[in-house]
Amino acid sequence: MNYLYYPGCSLTGSAREYDLAIRSVMAAAGATLTEIEDWTCCGASAAAPVSHLLALSLGARNLALAEKMTAEGEILVPCSACYLNLKRAHTALNQHAEDRTRINAALSAVDLSASGRGRVRHLLDVLATDLGSDDLAGHMPRSLAGLVVAPYYGCQCLRPFVEFDDPERPVSMTALIQATGADVFAWEMGARCCGASLVSTRPSVGLKRVTAILRAARGADLIVTVCPMCQMNLDAWQARASRAAGEDLSISVLYLPQLLGLAMGLSKEALGLNLNLAVMEPFLEKIAM
Amino acid sequence: MSAPSTAPSENAALANIQSMVRACIQCGTCTGSCPNADQMDLSPRHMWRRVILGQLERIMASQTFILCSDCYTCTLRCPRGLPLTEAMERLKGIAFARQEAAHRQPRLFYLQFLETVRRHGRIHEMDFMRRYFSALKSPTVPLSFAPLGLKLMGKGKVELGFGKTADTPLTPLFDRVAQMDRATMQNTTREEHSA
Numbered sequence: 001m002n003y004l005y006y007p008g009c010s011l012t013g014s015a016r017e018y019d020l021a022i023r024s025v026m027a028a029a030g031a032t033l034t035e036i037e038d039w040t041c042c043g044a045s046a047a048a049p050v051s052h053l054l055a056l057s058l059g060a061r062n063l064a065l066a067e068k069m070t071a072e073g074e075i076l077v078p079c080s081a082c083y084l085n086l087k088r089a090h091t092a093l094n095q096h097a098e099d100r101t102r103i104n105a106a107l108s109a110v111d112l113s114a115s116g117r118g119r120v121r122h123l124l125d126v127l128a129t130d131l132g133s134d135d136l137a138g139h140m141p142r143s144l145a146g147l148v149v150a151p152y153y154g155c156q157c158l159r160p161f162v163e164f165d166d167p168e169r170p171v172s173m174t175a176l177i178q179a180t181g182a183d184v185f186a187w188e189m190g191a192r193c194c195g196a197s198l199v200s201t202r203p204s205v206g207l208k209r210v211t212a213i214l215r216a217a218r219g220a221d222l223i224v225t226v227c228p229m230c231q232m233n234l235d236a237w238q239a240r241a242s243r244a245a246g247e248d249l250s251i252s253v254l255y256l257p258q259l260l261g262l263a264m265g266l267s268k269e270a271l272g273l274n275l276n277l278a279v280m281e282p283f284l285e286k287i288a289m
Numbered sequence: 290m291s292a293p294s295t296a297p298s299e300n301a302a303l304a305n306i307q308s309m310v311r312a313c314i315q316c317g318t319c320t321g322s323c324p325n326a327d328q329m330d331l332s333p334r335h336m337w338r339r340v341i342l343g344q345l346e347r348i349m350a351s352q353t354f355i356l357c358s359d360c361y362t363c364t365l366r367c368p369r370g371l372p373l374t375e376a377m378e379r380l381k382g383i384a385f386a387r388q389e390a391a392h393r394q395p396r397l398f399y400l401q402f403l404e405t406v407r408r409h410g411r412i413h414e415m416d417f418m419r420r421y422f423s424a425l426k427s428p429t430v431p432l433s434f435a436p437l438g439l440k441l442m443g444k445g446k447v448e449l450g451f452g453k454t455a456d457t458p459l460t461p462l463f464d465r466v467a468q469m470d471r472a473t474m475q476n477t478t479r480e481e482h483s484a
Binding site for chain 1: 360395403464
């Protein structure tokens with residue numbers, strides 16, 4: 001399986017371990033990633049309020065670059081916000097002739113054009129649908145039996161584009177977690193918002209979301225995520241959420257491919273586990289690392 | 290329908306949002322679905338009513354659209370299938386264009402983010418935060434981020450300066466989009482005048 005890889009900005013900085021784990025796990029599973037050359041920011045949540053056309057053009061620029069490499073390629077996107085923005089651009093190119101004309105008029109300023117061929121895929125979709133838990137289990141020599149894992153999906157890989165899972169009661173991580181031998185923690189918070197950028201811009205509001213999720217995860221050994229924004233809110237802001245709530249909310253938080261990689265027998269270094277901000281002793285003892 | 294200070298481009302932007310939510314039946318599913326509704330001064334349902342009534346000043350005085358965290362639950366559940374998250378996003382756009390004092394902090398956050406993208410193509414988190422703090426001119430906000438910054442630096446998760454990855458300035462793309470947006474706005478204004 002071949003994918004055009006769009007890491008997105010976070011994976012070159014605060015989410016470097018996500019990038020490391022994805023590359024290691026995909027290679028071990030026999031999938032080939034080719035990074036999109038000269039990719040740029042998707043616009044995040046900042047571009048659309050300022051200019052709808054700017055948001056679509058920033059997303060479409062990356063689709064144009066992907067098309068230059070492979071006419072109808074599968075574009076692998078690990079960040080849910082990037083995924084949403086590339087999907088929005090992709091949808092505009094395919095379904096709205098007027099948008100397509102305007103996007104390409106804008107892209108001509110940087111000598112590019114996009115047709116919207118190819119497919120935009122979230123990492124979770126690729127792991128669950130293309131690779132599949134059965135095949136991945138074949139690459140997992142190590143059992144993580146005894147671990148209880150809370151799957152956290154967040155929002156934008158599920159909504160508004162309903163592509164591969166139930167947008168309110170998602171299940172695509174269940175079989176992947178079970179393939180590692182671990183148990184899935186039963187909770188209701190998997191598809192609830194982490195507070196997104198409100199945690200930075202309005203901490204008094206955003207931290208409430210973080211607190212609700214961390215509190216609900218009590219009883220699990222760890223939370224796994226599939227988005228750098230969710231991860232940052234749940235791990236980097238954990239101590240602050242604990243202080244604000246006046247209770248200990250600490251829990252290990254890993255990216256899903258890091259968990260899969262552990263079962264695949266990949267090293268801590270290959271999975272970037274030393275870069276995580278919330279990996280607790282009890283968890284490390286349980287996995288004997 | 291609109292206050293005397295309302296600029297023609299705002300009328301057009303508001304009319305666009307009105308057309309998005311015109312079919313709202315005021316059922317309140319959006320409010321019931323919103324994770325941040327309890328922190329909002331106007332519930333989402335109430336906000337759509339204000340939008341339909343064209344009460345722009347009242348809307349702009351509200352914090353509601355700033356507190357939308359783009360979770361898309363209301364959009365998913367709306368029985369009328371209305372693009373509610375996108376409508377909130379466009380309300381943010383009007384507030385930022387008006388440079389509303391009440392929404393200065395998120396506006397600067399978004400604008401400095403885009404400024405970093407225009408200059409470098411990609412977001413370098415530390416460079417972006419530095420720009421944001423210096424635009425904000427607040428002595429306290431950077432302090433609240435200091436522990437996080439130190440944590441990330443301790444892990445070597447920030448790029449200290451450029452040169453590690455090649456920059457792709459996107460100024461020509463940003464300029465072209467701005468030019469096209471201006472032309473669209475002028476056309477809309479002209480249509481309003483001739484109507």
